[in-house]
Amino acid sequence: xxxxxxxxxxxNLGKAKIALMYGADAVYVGGKQFSLRARxxxxxxxxxxxxVKFAHTRNKKVYVTMNIIPHDSDLNNLETYLKDxxxxxxxAIIVSSxxxxxxxxxxxxxxxxxxxxxKSTTNVKTINYYQNKGVSRxxxxxxxxxxxxxxxxxxxxxELEVFIHGGMCSSxxxxxxxxxxMTNRDANRGGCAHSCRWxxxxxxxxxxxxxxxxxxxxxxxxxxxxxxLIDMNVASLKIEGRMKSxxxxxxxxxxxxxxxxxxxxKGKITDEFFAFIIDEIKKAENRETSVGFYDxxxxxxxxxxxxxxxxxTQEYVAFVLEYNKDKQMAxxxxxxxxxxxDEIEVFGPNLKSQFIKVEQMLDFETNQSLEVARHPxxxxxxxxxxxxxxxxxIRLIKNK
Amino acid sequence: xxxxELNDLKVLDTLADGFLIGVxxxxxxxxxxxxxxxxxxxxxxxxxxxxxAFIDATQxxxxxxxxxxxxxxxxxxxxxxxxYNDLALIDLIDLEKRFYYSVTYITNKQDFSIVEKExxxxxxxxxxxxxxxxxxxxxxxxxxxxxxxxxxFHSRRPLISNYMKYRxxxxxxxNYQVIEEFRSEKYxxxxxxxxxxxxxxxxxxxxxxxxxxxxxxxxxxxLKVEDVFRIVSIYSKALKTKxxxxxxxxxxxxxxxxxxxxxxxxxxxxxxxxxx
Numbered sequence: 262x263x264x265x266x267x268x269x270x271x272x273n274l275g276k277a278k279i280a281l282m283y284g285a286d287a288v289y290v291g292g293k294q295f296s297l298r299a300r301x302x303x304x305x306x307x308x309x310x311x312x313v314k315f316a317h318t319r320n321k322k323v324y325v326t327m328n329i330i331p332h333d334s335d336l337n338n339l340e341t342y343l344k345d346x347x348x349x350x351x352x353a354i355i356v357s358s359x360x361x362x363x364x365x366x367x368x369x370x371x372x373x374x375x376x377x378x379x380k381s382t383t384n385v386k387t388i389n390y391y392q393n394k395g396v397s398r399x400x401x402x403x404x405x406x407x408x409x410x411x412x413x414x415x416x417x418x419x420e421l422e423v424f425i426h427g428g429m430c431s432s433x434x435x436x437x438x439x440x441x442x443m444t445n446r447d448a449n450r451g452g453c454a455h456s457c458r459w460x461x462x463x464x465x466x467x468x469x470x471x472x473x474x475x476x477x478x479x480x481x482x483x484x485x486x487x488x489x490l491i492d493m494n495v496a497s498l499k500i501e502g503r504m505k506s507x508x509x510x511x512x513x514x515x516x517x518x519x520x521x522x523x524x525x526x527k528g529k530i531t532d533e534f535f536a537f538i539i540d541e542i543k544k545a546e547n548r549e550t551s552v553g554f555y556d557x558x559x560x561x562x563x564x565x566x567x568x569x570x571x572x573x574t575q576e577y578v579a580f581v582l583e584y585n586k587d588k589q590m591a592x593x594x595x596x597x598x599x600x601x602x603d604e605i606e607v608f609g610p611n612l613k614s615q616f617i618k619v620e621q622m623l624d625f626e627t628n629q630s631l632e633v634a635r636h637p638x639x640x641x642x643x644x645x646x647x648x649x650x651x652x653x654x655i656r657l658i659k660n661k
Numbered sequence: 662x663x664x665x666e667l668n669d670l671k672v673l674d675t676l677a678d679g680f681l682i683g684v685x686x687x688x689x690x691x692x693x694x695x696x697x698x699x700x701x702x703x704x705x706x707x708x709x710x711x712x713x714a715f716i717d718a719t720q721x722x723x724x725x726x727x728x729x730x731x732x733x734x735x736x737x738x739x740x741x742x743x744x745y746n747d748l749a750l751i752d753l754i755d756l757e758k759r760f761y762y763s764v765t766y767i768t769n770k771q772d773f774s775i776v777e778k779e780x781x782x783x784x785x786x787x788x789x790x791x792x793x794x795x796x797x798x799x800x801x802x803x804x805x806x807x808x809x810x811x812x813x814f815h816s817r818r819p820l821i822s823n824y825m826k827y828r829x830x831x832x833x834x835x836n837y838q839v840i841e842e843f844r845s846e847k848y849x850x851x852x853x854x855x856x857x858x859x860x861x862x863x864x865x866x867x868x869x870x871x872x873x874x875x876x877x878x879x880x881x882x883x884l885k886v887e888d889v890f891r892i893v894s895i896y897s898k899a900l901k902t903k904x905x906x907x908x909x910x911x912x913x914x915x916x917x918x919x920x921x922x923x924x925x926x927x928x929x930x931x932x933x934x935x936x937x
Contacts (some may be wrong), residue, residue, distance in 0.1 A: 333769045352902060360771035384724045386749035404817040405723070412724050433721055436765055436815040441788055442860060443841060445925055449765060456841070457814070463824070464838040464847060474839060476820050476856075559818055561826045572716060 265490070266497040267521060268324070268422065274308050277323075278315055281609045282652045283511045284619025287322035288312070289355060294342055295327035295335065297379070297451045310349040322352040328377035330435065330449035331358050347372045350567055357435065357449075359394065366395040373397050375422065379449065380434040383409070385416045385644060392419050397550045398496060401431050407486060407555045411493050420496035424597045425483040426513060426542075427501025427615055429553055431457040431476050458565065477565040480546070481553035482540055484517070488524050508577035508596070512545030515610070516658065545577075578605065579634070581653035584645065591623060591645040593655060599634045607645070609653030616658060619642045663900060664715055666809065666880040666892055668693040673706055679713030681744070681878060683887040686726075687733055688717040689746070689857060690762065690812055692849075692882045699735055704739050715740070719746040719762050721815065742781060757781050757908075760804070764788070764811050770797060777802045777818060782876070787811060787864065791923050795872050805873060808865045808892055808911075809880025810849065814858035821852040836883070849882065862917035869923065871905035888914060 269285035271277030277288045290312065291303040304312070304325075313323045327345055329335060346354060353373035356362050357380055365374050376382060376391050381402040388399050398420035400411065405423070412422055430437060438448055439456035446452030459476055463474035481501070483490075490498060498521070500513055520538045524530055551563040579593035599605075601619050608614040622631040625640035634641050643655075665677040668691075683691025684700050695703060704714040716737050722730055729747060732752050734743065743754045744762040750837060751759065759780040767773050768786045776783050777800075785797060787806045797803060822832035838847040839858065846861035859882065866873065879896060881889050889913060899905050911918060 288722060330766060331769050331772075333771075333796065336769060336771060358769075358772055359775045360769065363775060367708060381721060384727060384747070384749045386727065386752055392750045394794050402884040404721075409723055409725070416724075431818065431820070432814045432816045436721070436812075438765055438788055438813045439858065441922060442813055443844065443846075445922070449768075461839040462842070463821070463850075465833075466835045469840070473842075474824060475857075476814075476816070476839075478818070495736070514840060554817070559823075561823050563818070563825070564820070566824070566827050600905070657686060 264525060265521060266322075267514065267517055268497045268499045270427075270503040270505065271510070272303075272503045272505070274304065274312055276505075276510055277312050278654060279507045279523075280510045280514050281316055281319060281321050283514040284465060284610065285321070287324060287351065287497070288316065289324040289326055289499075289503075289516075291326045292342070292346075294338065295329055295331065295361070297326065297449075306345050308348065309346070309351060312585050313350050314351060317350065319363060323355045324355055324375065325351050326355045326358045326377070327361055327583060328355050328379045329451060330379065331361070335450065336360070340368055343369045343372070344490070353398070355400065356396075357553075362391075362394050362396060368412070375420075376400060377435075378424070381433040381435050383433075385413055388413065388417050388419050392417070396464060398422055398523055400424075400499065402433060402437060403481065404433055404554050406557050407489060410490070410495070414493040414495060422497035423475070423489070423495055423500050424481060424501055424553070425487065425498045425517065426481055427505075429478040429481050429501075430546075431478045473567060475564065475566050478553075478559070479549045479551040479563055479565050482539070482542060482546070482550035483552055483555050484520060484542065485535060486521050486552070486555050487517070488530055491521070492525055506577070507580075508654060508656075509545045513542055515608070516541040575659040578603075578657045579643070579655040581607075581609070581649045581655065582640070582651060584649045587640075588642070588650065589644065589646055590621075590623070590642040591649045591653075592640060595634045595639040595641065595644055597636060597657070599657065601632050603657055604659040605655050606658050607647075607653060607655050609650060610651060612653055615647055617644070618644065662804075662876045663807075663893070664713070664804075664876075664878045665889065666691055666717075666881045667695075667703065668880065668884065668889070669886045670703070670706075671886045672881065672889050672893075673703075673710065674748075674891055675880070677893050678708075678709050679715050679741070681715040681717055683717045684733065684737070686854065687720050687730055688720070689719040689815060689854075690744070690880070691717040692851065692859075694853070697733055699727075700737060701739075704737065713741040715742045715744060715760065716740045718743050718750060719752065719812075721817070722747045722749055738937040744784075752778065760784070764803075764813065768793075772859065773797070773800075773803070781821075784878075785874070788922050790925065791869050791872075794874070794891055794923075798864070799874050799876065801876075803874045804876045804878055805866065807870065807877030807879050807896060809863055809884070810859040810861070810882050811864070811880055812857050813848070813860050814856075816856045818856060819852055820856035821850065860921065862919055864921040865908070865911055865918050866923070867908040867911065867920070868905045870908060870918075871903075871928065875900060884916075888916065 266286040269280035347369035375398040377651040378400040440448040440454040444454040458477040461474040623642040664679040666681045683694035691910040707714040744760045760782040761780045823834040
C-alpha cells in the first residue's frame with residue numbers, strides 16, 4: 262500500500278491549483294453537469310483539461326464529481342460527457358447513480374469509478390455490492406466510526422476514502438430531502454438549501470417548547486485520527502468544501518500535508534505537533550468543529566446549537582504574485598485591508614511561516630507609496646526580506 | 662395492489678391487499694414498530710385473511726447490526742416481501758421477496774431498470790413530479806407512495822435527546838414535531854435508532870393516479886383507525902372501479918392533505934431551463 266492520498270475540494274481552477282500547490286495529492290471538482298454543489302463555479306471540460314495537465318505534470322490526480330441522484334432529464338449527454346472525461350485523462354469519477362456506474366464501465370472502462378458518499382455506505386456487504394458493479398473506491402458515509410472503519414478496512418480490498426475535515430450533513434447523505442420540501446430545491450441535484458442548519462422550534466405533545474431547536478452538525482476536524490487512518494491503510498483522506506475560499510483550502514491542505522508527512526517521517530505525532538496543526542487549521546476555520554463520528558455517535562458536543570455562531574478567522578490579506586530579489590519586495594494582490602506597521606505572517610507550499618512587519622507598500626500602477634491597501638485585488642509591492650513565490654499567502658497577525 | 666402501513670391491528674380488517682409491518686430494530690419508515698414475536702403472529706393473521714405481509718426493514722445498518730438483522734429476517738421467513746433500503750440486505754433476502762424501498766434513490770428510468778432486475782418490487786421516489794412518474798408508465802414491479810407521510814431526513818444522531826441534554830432537560834418519549842422559524846408546517850420527528858424527520862401532514866395521490874402506477878402504499882403513521890378505514894376504502898374503490906375522481910373525496914376528510922412535489926418543478930430545474 263502506497264502513501265495515503267490527501268484529497269482536496271476545489272470550486273474553480275484557481276482554487277484547484279492552490280490545493281495542489283499546498284500539498285493535496287488529488288483534487289475533486291464538479292463539472293457543469295451531473296455534479297452537486299450547483300452554486301460552486303463548476304468547471305467546463307476545457308478547464309478540467311487544463312487542471313488535469315497541471316495536476317499530471319506534478320504527478321497528482323483529478324477526480325470529477327458526477328454524484329447527483331439524477332432524474333431522467335439530467336442524463337442527457339451522459340455518453341458524450343463520459344467520453345470527454347476519458348479523453349482529457351481525468352483519473353476518476355465520483356458517482357452515485359447505478360446507471361452512471363454501468364454506463365461508465367461500458368463506455369470508458371479505463372476511467373476509475375468511485376462511489377460517492379451520497380450513497381451513505383456503512384458496511385462491507387454494501388461495499389461488495391458496488392465492487393461487483395465495477396466501483397474501485399468507496400467514499401464511506403461520514404456516520405462510520407473509527408472502529409467501524411477498522412472493521413471495514415480489514416474486510417474489503419476496495420479502496421476506502423474517508424472524510425477528515427469540513428462540513429457534515431446531519432442526515433445520512435443522500436437520504437435527506439428537507440430542502441426539496443421546504444424550499445423546492447433538490448438537495449440531491451445540487452440545490453441543497455442547508456435546511457439542517459436553520460432554526461426550528463420543537464413541539465412536544467402539541468406544545469411548542471420556548472427555545473430554539475437545532476439539528477445541525479458542527480463541522481468535522483479529524484486531525485488527531487490521521488495516524489490511525491494511515492495505519493489501517495485507508496487510501497484517501499478527504500477534505501470537504503468545494504464552496505470554500507482559496508485561503509481556507511491553502512491553510513487546511515497545508516496543515517494536513519504537514520501532519521501526514523510528519524507521521525510518515527517520524528512514525529508518531531507528538532501532542533505539541535498536534536496542537537500546532539490544530540492551531541494552524543483554526544486560523545482558517547470559521548465554524549465550530551467536532552470529531553464527527555470518529556469517537557462514536559456524537560453527543561451534545563457534536564451538535565450546533567443556537568445557530569449562526571461563527572468564529573472570526575485570522576485575516577487573509579494578500580496573495581503573492583512574484584518576488585523581486587534585487588529590491589527585496591514581493592508583488593502581491595490585496596484580499597483584505599492592510600496598513601503599514603501591521604504585523605503579518607507569510608507562508609506557502611514551500612515556505613515555512615515567516616513573520617514580518619509591513620514597513621513599505623508601493624502601488625503597482627503608480628509606484629507611489631501606500632499607507633493603506635484598501636482595494637480588493639489591488640496590486641502593490643510590499644517589503645519582503647526573504648524569497649517568496651507565486652501562490653504564497655499573507656495573513657494578518659496584528660493591526661498596527 | 663394496495664398496501665397499508667399497519668399502525669393498529671384493527672387495520673387488518675381494511676380492504677387492503679397487503680399490510681406493511683414495522684418491526685423493532687430493523688424498521689425506519691413505519692412509526693408503529695412491533696416486537697419480533699408479535700410480528701410473526703401478525704404475519705399469520707394476514708395470511709389467514711388471504712393477504713400479503715410486507716416487512717419494513719428500511720433502517721440503515723452498520724456491520725455490527727447485520728447479524729441481528731439476519732436473525733430477525735430468518736424468523737420472518739414467512740413474510741411475503743421485505744422492504745429494504747440498505748443494499749447489505751440483498752444477500753439476506755430471496756430475490757422474489759426483495760422490495761427496494763428508498764425515498765430518494767430511484768429517480769430515473771435507467772436506475773429503475775437496473776434495480777428492478779434485482780428485486781420483486783421497487784419504490785419510485787415520491788420526490789418525482791407527475792410528468793416524471795407518468796413517463797415510467799404502469800410497471801408491475803414498481804410501487805408508489807399513495808398516501809401519508811414518509812421519511813425525508815434520516816440521521817444516526819440522537820437529535821432530540823442531545824438537545825434535551827443541552828437544555829438540561831430530561832428526554833421523554835412523546836410525540837415530537839419540528840417547525841422551521843419562517844414556516845408553519847409541522848414535521849414529525851422521531852428518535853428511534855437515530856432520528857428521522859417525516860413529511861408534514863398527509864401527502865396524497867388524487868385523481869392523478871389514473872395515469873400512474875397502480876401499486877401503492879398508504880402510510881398511516883399516526884392516523885386514527887377510523888380515518889385509515891375511510892382512506893383505504895376510497896383508494897380501494899378507485900382501484901376497483903377505475904374511477905379515480907373519487908380520490909378527491911379524500912379532501913373531505915378532516916386532515917391536512919397536500920400533493921408534495923407532485924405538481925411542482927424544482928427551482929433548480931427551472932434555473933437550468935432558464936439558462937438553456
